[in-house]
Amino acid sequence: MTRLLLASASPARRATLLAAGIEPLVAVSRVDEDAVLAAAHERFGGLDPADAVLLLAQAKVEDVSRNLPDELEDADDLLLLGCDSMLELDGEIYGKPVDAAEATTRWRAMRGRSGVLHTGHWLMDERSVPAMLGATSSTTVRFADLSDEEVDAYVATGEPLAVAGAFTIDGLGGPFVERIEGDHHGVVGLSLPLLRELLGEVGVSIPDLWRKA
Secondary structure (H helix, E strand, C coil): CCEEEECCCCHHHHHHHHHCCECCEECCCCCCHHHHHHHHHHHHCCCCHHHHHHHHHHHHHHHHHHCCCHHHCCCCCEEEEEEEEEEEECCEEECCCCCHHHHHHHHHHHCCCEEEEEEEEEEEECCCCCEEEEEEEEEEEEECCCCHHHHHHHHHCCHHHHCHHHCCCCCCCHHHEEEEECCHHHHHCCCHHHHHHHHHHCCCCHHHHECCC
């Protein structure tokens, strides 16, 4: 039986998979994201957001593959999935804000405007013929024109500090997203249609991963 291992601590990504009938194993990477991006910038120059999130997703998977939990070290049925998300606004890319002040500044810049949420997906097939492939989901997000009071109240909940772009669509931030153009799962952090495509490239279907009764 093929098993999916999610290389992410994100509860939203795990919840997305569970809602789709897939109960993943979870192993959290220890990647220094800033160091990965800095090294890539030094080697290749500037990365566009779609490439940056894909690079980080790959780094997470490779780190987890090198540091599998003891009980999985000899497993030969694993597919490893890593994801990373960033918001693009005015040509800049934004991950998680470092503190409440930064989250507030971002929201005051975002409100009433549109940005693009990029989520990179990297799949490593560790079965009989190891393979790696990846792709990025990009979705345009239109933010509501929040008042200062709404911005302050939302930031005070702490939710924006834990997520890329300083917002959620499936939590307290949902009322502040007016509309999207693209896959809403990608905004949550894991595009199910894109995952289906990647799995198909290695000969695995979504039903193959459904929880068995």
